Amino acid sequence: MIQKLLIFSCLFLSFTIILCMIRALKGPSGADRLVAINVIGTKTIILISIVSFILKESYFLDVVLVYALISFVASIVIANFIEREEEKE
DSSP, X not given: OHHHHHHHHHHHHHHHHHHHHHXXXXXXXXXXXXXXXXXXXXXHHHHHHHHHHHHTOTHHHHHHHHHHXXXXXXXXXXXXHHXXXXXXX
């Protein structure tokens, strides 16, 4: 029973990641795009964690930690880029 629930949650998360990608592409401002990218990163971290639990493999959790750090650094870089673009205008 729990296996089916986890698989359903993976499919639902994948669908919502696709919706967030659409928001990141069509976002009216840079801040909206940044928030969408952060949400995609967070949902991907959760998705990898669920897959790790389903497959009973703990090394995926190391991947999750590295992905979270990369996502955090990327968010800071993108925020700085957006801030510089707004200063130019």
